[in-house]
Amino acid sequence: MLKRAVLPLALGLPLLLGACGPVASLLSSTDGEKGPLQFGPLAVGQTWTLSGVVDSRNVVTTVKIPDLVNVQGKFASSSARDEYTGFNDNRAGFAVATYDPDRRNAEFRWVGDAGAASFDKVVYTCKLDNLAGNPLIGTLTYTRNGQTVANGTCEANLSSQS
Template sequence: MLKRAALPLALGLPLLLGACAPINSLLASRDGEKGPLQFGPLAVGQTWTLGGVLEGRNVVTTIAIPDLVNVQDRFASYSARDQYTGFNDNRTGFAVATYDPGRRNVEFRWVGDAGTASFDRVVYTCKLDRLIGNPLIGTLTYQRNGQVQANGTCEANLSQQS
C-alpha cells in the first residue's frame, strides 16, 4: 500500500522541480554576477558633476570614480599616497571623492586653478551630509593656501555610471 501512495508523489516530483527551474536559474545568475564596487552613493565607474557659486562666480568640475580604496576608515577614489601627491604637487584638476560610513557623508575635493599666482594652492571641497535626493546638496568651500576664502552651496549630480 505504501508503494501505491509513493508512486504519484514520485511521478510528480520532476514536474515540481521543473517548476522551480526558472527561480533557480534566476538566483544563479544574480549570485554569479557582481556589480561595480560601491560604498554609499559612490561606485566605481561613476562620473559626478559638481557645481556651485562662490563670490559671484560659477564653480564647476567633474570627478570620476576610477576605484574605491580604504583610506583611514573611509572609502576614497584614490589612495592616501595619490591624494598627498595630487594636492601637495598642486596638480590642477586632481580630484578625489571620499565616503565616510561612520558619518554617512561624502566629500568631493579638487585642486583648482590658481591663475597667475601658480605658487598658490587652491582647493575646493563639496561636502554632502544629506545623501538623499537628486541632485545632492551640500556646502562648497574655497581655500587658498589652506585658508578658507569663501563658502557657498554645491550640487552633486551623478552624470554617468558604467
C-alpha cells in the same frame, strides 16, 4: 552525562543554521554576477559633475571614480599617497571623492586653477551631509593656501556610470 549536554545543542544546530539562510541569500547574487564596488553614493565607474557658486564665481568640475579604496576608515577614489601627491603638487583638476560610513556623508575635493598666482594652492571641497535626492546638495568651501576664503553651496550630479 556528556551525552545529555550535547544532545540539546545538536538538536538546536539545524535551527541556528536555518536562521542564517536568509542572510546568505541576501549576500549571494542570483545571476552569479557582481555589480560595481559601491560605498554610499559612490561606485566604481561613476562620473560626477560638481557645480556651485562661491566667492562670486561659478565653479564646475567632473570627478571620476576609477576605484574605491579604504583610506583611514573612509572609502576614497584614490589612495592616500596619490591624494597627497595630487594636492601637494598643486595639480589643477586633480580630484578625490570620499565616503565616510560612520558619519554617512560624502565629500568631493579638487585642486582648482590658481590663475595668475600659480604658486597659490586652491582647493574646493563639496561636502554632502544629506545623501538623498538628485542632485545632492551640500556646502562648497573655497580655500587658498590652506585658509578658508569663502563658503557657498554645491550640487553633485551623477553624470554617468559604466
